[in-house]
Amino acid sequence: MQEFERKQLLERIEREGATVGAAIPDEITVQGEDVDLQSFVFEIKRRDTIPRGERERVDRAKKNLRRERIERKELIEEGEVSYERGEELAEAIIGIDRALNALEQLGPADLEAEAKAQETADTKRWMKFLQKALGHEDADSGTGRAGRGR
Incomplete structure (x- = not known):
């Protein structure tokens, strides 16, 4: 990957409105585990509040998503991947951000x-x-x- 391409990808994922119109991925591997991310987010968002028993699950999911985002961003920053792989990582990061935004809107624990x-x-x-x-x-x-x- 060229340096200017790496910078473009990093700028894209950090852009303020990057998640506008972005879709939450149907499925994503987070910390080595396959997660039906879209289903999980929609299931949680259907409720007005997070039930006490689900709060830990949601907090753990947000923590894992943030960790996954950091790891994927670091792969782009290091520039050791192809531009095509960098594009895939950037799209996944934007999807993760979209899911995190949706989960954060549920109200702070x-x-x-x-x-x-x-x-x-x-x-x-x-x-x-x-x-x-x-x-x-x-x-x-x-x-x-x-x-x-x-």
């Missing part, structure tokens, strides 16, 4: 954790805005020192 997650997301958006405004959108190496040392 832990209000404090939800508030912290929202604060973190707000901070991330603010930093991206500042980087763009200062002309450092491609310089961020993940260290928080975008554009330094030039």
Whole structure:
């Protein structure tokens, strides 16, 4: 995979509206286990609230989906896969994000954790805005020192 292709894929999966119109995958392998993801999400979403017994199952699923997303993103970041495989990974990541969004809309199980997650997301958006405004959108190496040392 070429460097510019890798950057395109990474930008695509991190785009704010990436999940708009995206479908939740019917089935996906998460942490080595095949999961009927679409059925699971629709089954849980049919309910107004998550029953006490299902809350752990939903939380575990969200945790596993987040872990799977990170692993697939790392495969793209490392660039050791073909562009076609990178495309497949990006589509799967967007599907995972769509499923996570649907599960997150069910209501937080832990209000404090939800508030912290929202604060973190707000901070991330603010930093991206500042980087763009200062002309450092491609310089961020993940260290928080975008554009330094030039």
